[in-house]
Amino acid sequence: MQEQTMIEIKDLSCKYGNNEIFKGINLKIEKGIFAGIVGPNGSGKTTLIKSMLGVIKPTNGKVSVNGGLVKNRPSSNIGYIPQLEAIEWDFPVTVEQAVMMGRYNKMGIFPWPDKKDKRIVRDVLERLSIIQYINHHIKTLSGGEQQRVFLARALASEPELLILDEPTSGVDLKTQHDILHFLLSLNKKGITIILITHDLNAVAAHLPWIICFNKGIIAEGRPEDVFKPNILKKTYNADVTVLRSGSLILMANAKPLNTDD
Amino acid sequence: MIDFLITPLKYEFIVHAIAAGILIGILCGIIGVYIVLRGMSYIGHGLSHAAFGGAVIGYISSVNLYIAAGIWGLLSALLINLITRGKKIKADAAIGIVTTASFALGVALISRIRRFTKNLEAVLFGNILGVTTEDLVIIGAVTLIVIIVFFFLYKQMLFVAFDPESATVYGIRVNWIDTIFSVILAASIIVSLQVLGVTLIAAAIIIPASTARLLTNNFHKMFFLSIIISVFTSVAGIYVSFYLNAASGATIVLLGALIFTIVLIQNYIHRRIMEHEHVHVHSHGGIVHHHKHIDKEEHRHEHKEKA
Ligand SMILES: Nc1ncnc2c1ncn2[C@@H]1O[C@H](COP(=O)(O)OP(=O)(O)OP(=O)(O)O)[C@@H](O)[C@H]1O
Ligand SMILES: [Mg+2]
Numbered sequence: 401m402q403e404q405t406m407i408e409i410k411d412l413s414c415k416y417g418n419n420e421i422f423k424g425i426n427l428k429i430e431k432g433i434f435a436g437i438v439g440p441n442g443s444g445k446t447t448l449i450k451s452m453l454g455v456i457k458p459t460n461g462k463v464s465v466n467g468g469l470v471k472n473r474p475s476s477n478i479g480y481i482p483q484l485e486a487i488e489w490d491f492p493v494t495v496e497q498a499v500m501m502g503r504y505n506k507m508g509i510f511p512w513p514d515k516k517d518k519r520i521v522r523d524v525l526e527r528l529s530i531i532q533y534i535n536h537h538i539k540t541l542s543g544g545e546q547q548r549v550f551l552a553r554a555l556a557s558e559p560e561l562l563i564l565d566e567p568t569s570g571v572d573l574k575t576q577h578d579i580l581h582f583l584l585s586l587n588k589k590g591i592t593i594i595l596i597t598h599d600l601n602a603v604a605a606h607l608p609w610i611i612c613f614n615k616g617i618i619a620e621g622r623p624e625d626v627f628k629p630n631i632l633k634k635t636y637n638a639d640v641t642v643l644r645s646g647s648l649i650l651m652a653n654a655k656p657l658n659t660d661d
Numbered sequence: 662m663i664d665f666l667i668t669p670l671k672y673e674f675i676v677h678a679i680a681a682g683i684l685i686g687i688l689c690g691i692i693g694v695y696i697v698l699r700g701m702s703y704i705g706h707g708l709s710h711a712a713f714g715g716a717v718i719g720y721i722s723s724v725n726l727y728i729a730a731g732i733w734g735l736l737s738a739l740l741i742n743l744i745t746r747g748k749k750i751k752a753d754a755a756i757g758i759v760t761t762a763s764f765a766l767g768v769a770l771i772s773r774i775r776r777f778t779k780n781l782e783a784v785l786f787g788n789i790l791g792v793t794t795e796d797l798v799i800i801g802a803v804t805l806i807v808i809i810v811f812f813f814l815y816k817q818m819l820f821v822a823f824d825p826e827s828a829t830v831y832g833i834r835v836n837w838i839d840t841i842f843s844v845i846l847a848a849s850i851i852v853s854l855q856v857l858g859v860t861l862i863a864a865a866i867i868i869p870a871s872t873a874r875l876l877t878n879n880f881h882k883m884f885f886l887s888i889i890i891s892v893f894t895s896v897a898g899i900y901v902s903f904y905l906n907a908a909s910g911a912t913i914v915l916l917g918a919l920i921f922t923i924v925l926i927q928n929y930i931h932r933r934i935m936e937h938e939h940v941h942v943h944s945h946g947g948i949v950h951h952h953k954h955i956d957k958e959e960h961r962h963e964h965k966e967k968a
Contacts, residue, residue, distance in 0.1 A: 455826045472836070473829045480830040491698065491823050492878045501823070504816040505832040511815035537878035557831060 406431045406561055406592045407452065412461030414451050421447045422615045429594065434587040436603035437596045439613035440636050445596045446483055446565055448613065453480060466560065476561065479554025483565040484546060489539040495549055496521060496534045502556030524552045544575040562586065562593045569598065580606055604649040623649055669903050678789035680797055682895040684804045685853045690891030691811055692849050693870030694884050695842060698822040703753060706863035707760035709850045711737035713784065713859040714763035717770045727799060730851045737763055787858030787910025789902050800852045807845050814838065819880055858910030865910065868917035869894060875924045890920060
């Protein structure tokens with residue numbers, strides 16, 4: 401049964417200084433699944449992922465990825481796409497150099513990439529239609545293109561698990577759609593994916609598994625089971641109207657903003 | 662011109678100084694790129710001041726200068742770590758307190774003893790006199806080690822400087838890289854103290870890399886440009902120091918600052934020209950408008966409706 405589990409989190413707690421973000425989280429993520437994590441700003445989604453990946457040290461608990469315990473860093477192939485606000489755009493790297501970083505762990509001891517690494521990077525850039533920017537500075541790309549650079553970096557590492565922190569924020573509808581469909585096709589090829597997003601309607605329509613998070617796991621399950629007014633109210637501390645029509649689920653802010661507040 | 666370059670080479674001390682200058686140039690050029698990109702400039706500044714206290718104590722108690730400065734630097738680092746552990750004092754403040762106090766201790770000790778005052782000036786601002794063969798061997802060894810380390814850890818260093826959090830996920834041992842870098846940084850500073858001087862060494866490290874940053878957006882190019890600029894300024898600075906009889910640290914830093922300024926101005930003019938040339942008018946969807954391209958590679962623009 402162990403082999404069926406991609407991520408197993410046991411009793412995980414995290415603090416920044418004295419600020420407790422969450423406590424005692426237990427979670428299992430099956431191999432091959434495409435799971436979405438949703439929750440309000442500041443609810444600890446990014447923190448949860450970072451502590452899962454060894455980026456920040458949890459105050460308590462254990463995480464294993466693909467059967468291996470994450471201590472200081474994960475031992476499995478993970479493609480990680482950070483929230484883009486965290487990226488230093490003025491850093492002097494070209495698109496090719498940034499994407500090549502995804503291959504560093506697989507490259508030999510020499511500082512330069514070999515033919516295979518170069519080919520893989522070119523292939524990924526082509527698949528994501530950003531090959532024309534290969535020698536451009538990362539800062540000069542548009543938001544959607546920048547997002548794809550980091551997706552390309554993750555894919556260049558040939559991951560078994562892909563973790564994306566809000567890849568669809570700040571990009572237009574068409575690009576959001578393209579990214580989601582691209583991810584779905586990767587998932588079909590067997591890559592496990594975890595996606596943090598604020599786009600409830602898109603994940604409701606396409607993802608098989610949703611985790612509602614707010615300083616803890618409020619609920620998890622199939623979209624039709626978790627996207628319910630009471631669960632959403634608990635997650636967002638706000639009233640959300642859920643409209644259903646066949647298999648389509650649409651969510652919207654229910655009441656007009658109270659101007660008296 | 663040739664005479665200008667060759668005449669000084671008749672003196673053995675100047676040959677030594679230039680050899681040291683080339684090595685230190687390589688060292689600072691390499692280290693500087695990482696320091697500048699990780700925003701660690703103040704650490705270089707702090708380390709050199711901390712090492713000074715150790716060097717003076719070493720001098721007085723006739724312990725080897727390099728060993729004394731090294732041990733002292735290590736103790737300072739531990740102390741800084743201890744102070745920041747309480748979380749009330751942030752790292753920059755802790756570094757400021759420990760390293761400046763260490764520097765002050767060095768100054769107090771050395772100025773008490775009259776016959777050291779000449780040496781004090783040399784240590785503070787750099788001196789090309791008296792680079793011994795032994796010094797050259799030590800500087801050479803450290804340069805070689807730094808080159809080897811950067812050769813094998815180049816990828817990791819680049820990733821950690823760019824995106825330390827993701828680097829962890831992609832299997833890079835960020836803590837190791839940080840530790841290794843701190844050690845080579847400390848070693849580089851200690852061996853460069855004599856030529857560059859305690860107070861000027863941080864600038865000598867930062868300026869070539871910053872100049873290189875202005876010249877390119879490509880990390881690999883920045884790396885090599887930084888080394889070239891750094892070697893050039895330190896060798897040229899040593900010549901100027903010889904002819905003007907001025908402290909070598911000062912002439913090296915001044916030359917570097919001059920080149921930096923020229924590049925900065927050139928960059929500014931270039932950008933203005935680009936802005937000028939790339940204003941263009943076009944229309945889509947029936948709306949005609951014009952805008953500037955701020956960067957030569959910038960193709961993004963906002964479409965504002967014209968009032
Ligand atoms: N490095 C940090 N140091 C201190 N506090 C932090 C740090 N990072 C995040 N926090 C705090 O932890 C809480 C959770 O942050 P986190 O980034 O995990 O939220 P999130 O769910 O990802 O939010 P968003 O949807 O806005 O990205 C926030 O209150 C935030 O202020
Ligand atoms: Mg977040």
